Amino acid sequence: MATGTRTRQERAEATRQAILDGAAAAFDAAGFGSTSLSDIAMHSGVTKGAMYFHFHSKEALARELVAEQFELLPGAADPDVRALQRAIDLTHSMAHGLRSNTRLRAGIRLVIELGSFAEPDPTPYNQWIDSVRDLLANAQGAGDLKPEVNTGDLSTYIVGAFAGVQITSQVRTARQDLHDRVTDMWTWLLPGVVPARRLGRFAPAGSGGLRAAIGEGTKAD
Secondary structure, eight states: HHHHHHHHHHHHHHHHHHHHHHHHHHHHHTTTTTTOOOHHHHHHTEEEEEEHOOOOOHHHHHHHHHHHHHHOOSSSSTTSOOOHHHHHHHHHHHHHHHHOHHHHHHHHHHHHTGSSSOOOOOOHHHHHHHHHHHHHHHHHTTTTTTTTTTHHHHHHHHHHHHHHHHHHHHHHHHHTTTHHHHEEEEHHHHHHSSSGGGGGOOOOOHHHHHHHHHTOOOTOO
């Protein structure tokens, strides 16, 4: 590849990322409905022409931010950690991202506001549910989940519960207590789905490795 071509491509990608950062800041501050393309251009520091070159509409920008949520999650799960603990860690990892990453925070807000789009898309919720269900199925196969538990129903409940917990935390404390509230969620949930003899294997506040990776304290400190 010629140097000039590579430089142009690098500049184009830098502009694209600046637009996404600006859109995230705007959506995070005001939501989808109250954000204009002018707001996004202002936050991005680019012209509307440059913005339209990369994204043909505000909806296209929003959908890109929604689609990249999983790529932005901090901290990869340790495959040696039991599957159910990895599900717990996943929610705390998302909680950390909501407190520290504007693009992730904007993406989650946009998922909640998908009803603002002409054609609401359940895909982000379904992806979350599928990811959690896979972990729960592995946990059930390992004997860490009661055999009568329906993993599809439980994963749907966990995703819905987390969505409600994070919204309540945002409204009440600007998510300052989010890890505590997620810990509460798992503290009350685990005794109902985990065999009593195995309950002590799981940390509602997140595994030690996860907590070290995200640098967050919780109630268990």
